[in-house]
Amino acid sequence: xxxxxxxxxxxxxxxxxxxxxxxxxxxxxxxxxxxxxxxxxxxxxxxxxxxxxxxxxxxxxxxxxxxxxxxxxxxxxxxxxxxxxxxxxxxxxxxxxxxxxxxxxxxxxxxxxxxxxxxxxxxxxxxxxxxxxxxxxxxxxxxxxxxxxxxxxxxxxxxxxxxxxxxxxxxxxxxxxxxxxxxxxxxxxxxxxxxxxxxxxxxxxxxxxxxxxxxxxxxxxxxxxxxxxxxxxxxxxxxxxxxxxxxxxxxxxxxxxxxxxxxxxxxxxxxxxxxxxxxxxxxxxxxxxxxxxxxxxxxxxxxxxxxxxxxxxxxxxxxxxxxxxxxxxxxxxxxxxxxxxxxxxxxxxxxxxxxxxxxx
Numbered sequence: 001x002x003x004x005x006x007x008x009x010x011x012x013x014x015x016x017x018x019x020x021x022x023x024x025x026x027x028x029x030x031x032x033x034x035x036x037x038x039x040x041x042x043x044x045x046x047x048x049x050x051x052x053x054x055x056x057x058x059x060x061x062x063x064x065x066x067x068x069x070x071x072x073x074x075x076x077x078x079x080x081x082x083x084x085x086x087x088x089x090x091x092x093x094x095x096x097x098x099x100x101x102x103x104x105x106x107x108x109x110x111x112x113x114x115x116x117x118x119x120x121x122x123x124x125x126x127x128x129x130x131x132x133x134x135x136x137x138x139x140x141x142x143x144x145x146x147x148x149x150x151x152x153x154x155x156x157x158x159x160x161x162x163x164x165x166x167x168x169x170x171x172x173x174x175x176x177x178x179x180x181x182x183x184x185x186x187x188x189x190x191x192x193x194x195x196x197x198x199x200x201x202x203x204x205x206x207x208x209x210x211x212x213x214x215x216x217x218x219x220x221x222x223x224x225x226x227x228x229x230x231x232x233x234x235x236x237x238x239x240x241x242x243x244x245x246x247x248x249x250x251x252x253x254x255x256x257x258x259x260x261x262x263x264x265x266x267x268x269x270x271x272x273x274x275x276x277x278x279x280x281x282x283x284x285x286x287x288x289x290x291x292x293x294x295x296x297x298x299x300x301x302x303x304x305x306x307x308x309x310x311x312x313x314x315x316x317x318x319x320x321x322x323x324x325x326x327x328x329x330x331x332x333x334x335x336x337x338x339x340x341x342x343x344x345x346x347x348x349x350x351x352x353x354x355x356x357x358x359x360x
Contacts, residue, residue, distance in 0.1 A: 043055045043056055043057045044056045044338075044339075045338060046059060046090065046337065046338055046339045046342055047090060047093075047094055047335060047336065047337045047338060047339075047342070048335070048336055048338070049094065049097065049098060049101075049333055049334070049335035049336070050101060050333035050334075051101050051333075052097040052100075052101065054090065054093050054094065054097065058093060059086060059089060059090055059093065059342075061141070061145075062089045062092070062093060063082075063085065063086060063089060064141075065141065066085065066089060083341060086341075086342060087342055087343070087344045087345075088344070090337070090342050091344060094335055095156070095326060096152055096153065096156045098326070098329050098330075098333070098335070099155075099156035099159040099160065100152060100155060100156060100159070101333070102159050102163070102329070103155050103156075103158070103159050104159075104162075106158075107155055107158040107159050107162060108155050108158075110154070110155070110158040111151055111152070111153075111154040111155025111156070111157070111158050112151055112154075112155070113154075114154035114157070114158070115147065115150040115151035115152075115153070115154040115155070116147075118150045118153075118154060119146065119147055119150055122146070122150075126245070127244045127245040127246070127247075127248065128244065128248065129143075130244075131244045131245070160318060160322075160325075161318075163325070164318050164321050164322070164325060166314055166317040166318055166321070168310050168313045168314050168317065170306075172313060173306050173309045173310050173313065174302070174306075176309050176313060177302050177305065177306070177309060181299065184299055184300045184305060185297065185298075185299055185300075186256075186295075186297060186298050186299070186300055187256040187257065187297050188256060188257070188294075188295065188296055188297045189254055189255060189256045189295040190254070190255065190268050190269055190291060190293070190294055190295065191252065191253075191254040191291070191292045191293040191294075191295065192251075192252065192253055192254075192255075192268050192289050192290060192291055192292060193233050193234055193237055193250055193251040193252050193289075193290045193292055194237065194241070194243070194246065194251045194253065194264075194287050194288060194289045194290070195220075195223055195227075195233075195236060195237045195240055195241040195251055195287065195288045196241050196242050196243040196251075196284060196285050196286070196287050197216040197217075197219055197220050197223075197240070197241075197242055197285050197286045198216070198242045198243075198284060198285040199212075199213050199216060199284070199285040199286070200284065200285065216285065216286055217279070217286055219240075220279045220286035220288065221279060223236060223240055223288060224276070224278065224279055224288050227276050227288055227290065228276055233250070233251070233276070233290045234250030234251065234252075235250075237250050237251030238250055238251075242285070251290075252292070254295070255268075257269065261282045261283060261284070263280055263281065263282045264280060264282055264287060264289070267280045267287075267289055268289055268291060271289065271290075271291040272291065272294075273291055273292070273293060273294055274290070274291065274292070275290070275291055276288065276289070276290045277289040277290070
């Protein structure tokens with residue numbers, strides 16, 4: 001869990017749910033669902049344009065990723081909404097292919113570079129490449145598929161940046177900052193280090209047998225004694241913690257209220273700096289928490305967010321021009337949707353279903 005710095009996010013121009021879904025855990029049976037559907041019903045071409053085809057498996061994979069992204073935010077997609085979601089995701093896939101058709105060698109080089117940076121960010125958020133591979137598998141995506149999708153998205157973004165020219169002035173950036181103070185407020189946060197001894201089976205996510213839970217609890221009590229005796233807490237976390245998302249960082253998390261499970265949050269905010277908690281039990285297991293820093297609420301300084309504001313305002317300006325731009329591309333190279341159910345009732349070239357959560 002990373003420390004939020006503002007309510008505006010420097011995001012890509014082409015919305016993508018892949019990176020978010022990589023952080024979602026879902027039923028392991030989903031991993032081969034797209035392949036099974038293709039084997040049973042064939043992999044039909046559902047849309048085609050100049051120089052490209054989009055197959056049903058590509059849309060199914062995008063839908064699975066979108067659902068995983070929603071699940072990571074604690075949301076579900078109502079069945080009644082699925083047709084509209086599929087229509088919009090197909091439009092997103094079509095737009096990316098249309099943009100790739102206009103990519104220059106420079107666009108592709110830029111896309112490859114930016115795609116790798118985005119992949120590294122996803123790895124960082126997952127804790128390690130091993131964790132990422134496991135999480136991707138749970139939503140039916142391989143690491144190579146992720147790299148390819150991110151590369152396509154960033155190349156498409158490079159095309160947009162080259163073809164749609166906008167200019168945002170420093171005065172406009174400053175004005176936005178001054179007129180939207182609430183967007184740049186950081187809540188009170190706490191920086192912690194923690195050790196987790198899990199009570200769920202890593203493969204099945206089901207509770208461990210009572211005997212194993214008791215052994216974990218005894219180990220937690222022993223580690224607590226060592227921590228309170230003054231041993232290096234970060235070293236203990238790196239050696240013993242079973243939280244893959246934090247152990248390599250010495251167990252560190254920085255977070256505001258409302259992001260952790262209640263028991264963990266309550267203990268962390270109740271402690272003073274450099275204090276160590278007793279053993280805290282949550283649905284995930286037994287935690288030992290050390291508070292490293294209490295961070296009071298504050299407004300983020302303009303210098304720290306000016307570049308992000310500029311990117312956000314640039315994206316807004318680009319978004320306004322996208323509908324006309326895509327209409328022009330379609331007139332020059334028409335796209336045909338072959339499945340009647342996937343034809344949108346209203347053409348909305350600029351909209352994308354995978355909205356960025358600006359609070360991340």
